[in-house]
Amino acid sequence: MPTKFASLLGALVLLAGASGSFANEGGHAGWQREADNEVANLPSLQRGARNFMSYCSGCHSIKYMRYSRLAEDLKISDKLRDEMLVRPGEKFSDYIVSSMPAADAQEWFGKPPPDLSLVARSRGSDWIFNFLTTFYADPASRQTGVNNLQLPGTAMPHVLASVQGVQSAVWDNVEHKGEDGKPVVTTEFKSFEPGVVGTLTPEQFDEFARDTVNFLQYVSDPAQLERQSLGIWVVLFLLMFTGIAYMLKTEYWKDVR
Amino acid sequence: MSATMDKGGGFRAWLNKRLPVDQFVADQLTGYYAPKNFNIWYFFGSLALLVFVMQIVTGIFVTMHFKAGEASAFNSVEYLRREVPYGWLLQYMHAVGASFFFIVVYLHMARAFLYGSYKGPRELLWVIGMLIYLALMAEAFMGYVLPYGNMSYWGAQVIINLFGTIPGIGPDLVEWIRGDYGIGDATLTRFFSLHVVALPFVIALLIALHLVALRQTGSNNPDGIEIKENLGADGKPKDGIPFHPYYTLKDIVGVGLFLTAFAIVVFFVPTFGGLFMEGPNFEPANPSSTPEHIAPVWYFTPYYAILRAVPDQKMGALLMALSVVAFLFLPWLDRAKNKSIRYRGLASKILLGTFFVTFLMLMWLGLKPADGIYVLLARIFTVLYFAFYILLPFVSKADGNGPVPERVTYHAH
Secondary structure, eight states, X not given: OHXXXXXXXXXXXXXXXXXXXXXXOSOOOTTOOOOOOOTTOHHXXXXXXXXXXXXXXXXXXXXXXXXXXXXXXXXXXXXXXXXXXXXXXXXXXXXXXXXXXXHHHHXXXXXXXXXXXTHHHHTOHHHHHHHHHOEEEOTTOTTTSEEESSSTTOSOOOTTHHHHEEEEEEEEEEEEEOTTSXXXXXXXXXXXXXXXXXXXXXXXXXXXXXXXXXXXXXXXXXXXXXXXXXXXXXXHHHHHHHHHHHHHHHHHHTTOO | OHHHHHOSOHHHHHHHHXXXXXXXXXXXXXXXXXXXXXXXXXXXXXXXXXXXXXXXXXXXXXXXXXXXXXXTHHHHXXXXXXXXXXXXXXXXXXXXXXXHHHHHHHHHHHHHHHHTTTSTTOHHHHHHHHHHHHHHHHHHHHHHHTTOBXXXXXXXXXXXXXXXXXXXXXXHHHHHHHTSSSSSHHHHHHHHHIIIIIHHHHHHHHHHHHHHHHHHHOOOOTTOOOGGGSBOTTSSBXXXXXXXXXXXXXXXXXXXXXXXXXXXXXXXXXXXXXXXXXXXXXXXXXXXXXXXXXXXXXXXXXXXXXXXXXSXXXXXXXXXXXXXXXXXXXXXXXXXXXXXXXXXXXXXXXXXHHHHHHHHHHHHHHXXXXXXXXXXXXXXXXXXXXXXXXXXXXXXXXXSOSOOOSSOOOOOO
């Protein structure tokens, strides 16, 4: 029902899409893909929560999110929550905060890993998806040995190397006109080539990343699940109200000549 | 007068002896005659009042949870969105409400442009309305700074620094507005005070004056002719109908349509693709990290585009101020005999159409980065913007004097 109604609101969604491109800044590189995640997909959110807790939460906090709220919204049982989700020494009502000391993080990575509570809102889910999927081997990066297309020079190591493997990037020299009209040669990304193989196939890894992005999108606005299901009834009520108001108005306005 | 006061018995008579309720209704609603030919453009006045009330009510509840301060503001807004029951609804209604306020106000103003509603005898009505618009801009700006996201911080930085371009007092004025050498605690607490106490009072007072002035002159209408000049045998305007029940009922239909659109945005797309709530503002204020492009919210971007179109910052600030203030002089720049665009020539229609397109283009350009083709376009449309005000006296004088009908255009349903 919610999704059916959402399609009824297609016109507005289109409008919102148009406004999105309205506010969109800069170009769109060819390698960038859409996350194509669906926040109403509960199993995907649950898998994303598992991914986040296993691979991300060691360094990254989602400090506005409590274990209890997460479990409730994602329909995770109390037993599973206490056994799998809540970390030793913490309570289920605690916020999900990384235990890494900030000073150490500063020393290890050059900057503390950012809190990810709102990253899906500030950067957008497509950005996170492209960030997670475009790590590649880069010997020039002495710290981590990898680089990233979405965030070149990122301080983050390739945490997902065990599942994705480590791909390498193929570059092209492209000649085009510079601002002064003289030809300029720049190096542009062409494609990825498989390097070290991970435990997941590329398709499986995309799903893995998509679930994780989906989870982060939920975390950025946990009320959105409730918001949309309540919104349908509010809009239906208002449409009915408007219809009745219109009939009443027409009845009275018959007198106006 | 006494006839209405004596009506009814018991409590009603008791009440009316002490408070002129029936008299007020008779004067202002059932006995107030409005032109019968209002079209869709006439919804936006009552809708602006509705949004104002809505902002006050949601604002009262948002204020209960908001903690002004560098360290607390951002967190308290997230707490409201996430942990207060229906806090997300309050916060989104308030934030989306700001954008809808401007949508409604811009359409309300466009109506005045179309039908010459600012022309005599309604010059003061227009000027008071423009003062509401100015107060609303200040109110919205401060409200945008309060959640203290990164765009709040950098937007405030840009806007407050504009006051620094005023010769002589500029730098001191900037410091006085901020309350400190930089934007911080002192800025947030004073903006909070102004946002929830001072400006709402000012706006409420101006709205009251706006309504009193409207009742004094009566509404204009799409034909731009005065219905008071054509009275029937009963002394009522032939083309007028009682505001209540006709326009109260019609306005309720407008309210229904408006609330439906509003609810769709609040419940399904509250950030409206980054247009009503910008992405960078979901990061806490960070003085050491400038957002890629600093852009104010959409309702300020026409003026922002004008500011950036001028290479010299002082001139840019001056032109920007002028572009806002120019509205105030409209009643005296428009020298046509006829009010409504319906009874003006092609030149007037082209001029006004170009102005509407120019305003929308500047709005779009203000959201874009200031480089390449966008700068050139912003300059072209800045020239066109001011060209409207410069050409208006001549064009309106030349082709706004044709014949007008005696009675308003109305087709009965």
